[in-house]
């Protein structure tokens with residue numbers, strides 16, 4: 001539980017002496033990747049979320065499973081299977097470049113935080129400074145994942161509780177869920193809403209009929225292609241804006257966990273506020289991302305490592 005402990009100190013100028021060009025180096029990779037494959041943006045933002053929620057922001061998500069080992073690494077846990085390769089590739093390429101200029105000093109965890117920030121901005125969202133000085137974690141096990149990552153059918157109550165255990169408020173929860181203003185989800189994550197919500201043989205009444213109709217064409221009830229995805233934000237799927245919240249008010253949320261935010265009395269007023277005011281959303285998102293990227297950070301060689309290859313412990 002991180003709520004009882006203040007975040008250990010990081011700083012904006014941590015690499016001022018050891019790697020002053022760090023953010024330009026990462027920036028050259030993210031802008032290039034964003035041009036080549038814009039899906040790198042949602043992929044990397046989600047990757048940061050899944051890293052920070054499991055054991056803190058320590059790049060534990062990047063470790064590859066080892067052949068011959070019984071226990072799989074985090075990235076191979078069921079809840080991480082759909083993390084897109086573009087996120088991992090972004091960090092790998094950025095790290096490769098950074099190692100050429102400043103060998104052995106920059107953590108993979110810091111690179112992931114910087115890259116996610118770059119992509120928020122490249123996709124049209126706010127730009128914000130990020131604190132640095134994280135070390136990479138020494139533990140990555142699949143068994144730690146399930147209890148720390150929210151589900152598409154989590155209730156608002158469960159979401160609030162989980163986010164609270166990470167030191168994040170209800171406002172942070174609603175703001176961070178706004179990351180679903182870009183990116184895509186596989187049918188399996190919402191198909192129950194289309195055909196038999198809560199096993200009752202009827203679609204979810206909290207879904208707009210037009211959206212329901214469109215999504216049913218993508219996602220058949222049985223035997224569909226499991227690779228099919230639908231955009232979270234049907235209006236501006238590639239733009240980082242507050243349209244997500246307006247959609248929720250019109251029953252156009254994709255996951256049950258998204259849509260529920262528009263109905264629960266604790267989250268509804270915040271959804272309303274962000275739907276009305278893009279500026280407030282951006283401000284709250286930046287504040288929440290700052291908190292997210294400080295969850296349980298590791299510092300020092302006793303508890304952490306600096307990996308050269310982000311997918312392997314040193």
Ligand code: HEM
Pocket residue numbers: 039041042043045046049082083084150151152153154159176177179180182183184185186187189255257
């Ligand atoms: C609040 C609870 C949350 C739930 C239940 C949730 C669940 C999901 C699910 C099921 C997917 C679809 C994965 C797939 O089918 O490929 C997804 C995608 C995504 N999530 Fe979340 N998420 C939550 C919060 C967050 C947060 C806090 C962030 C980041 C700050 C985030 C960022 C993303 C992004 C950007 C995608 C799109 C990924 C892509 O297109 O590659 N999510 N999420």
Ligand SMILES: [Ca+2]
Pocket residue numbers: 050051052053054055056057058059060061137
């Ligand atoms: Ca982690």
Ligand SMILES: [Ca+2]
Pocket residue numbers: 181182233235236237238239240241242243244
């Ligand atoms: Ca959008």
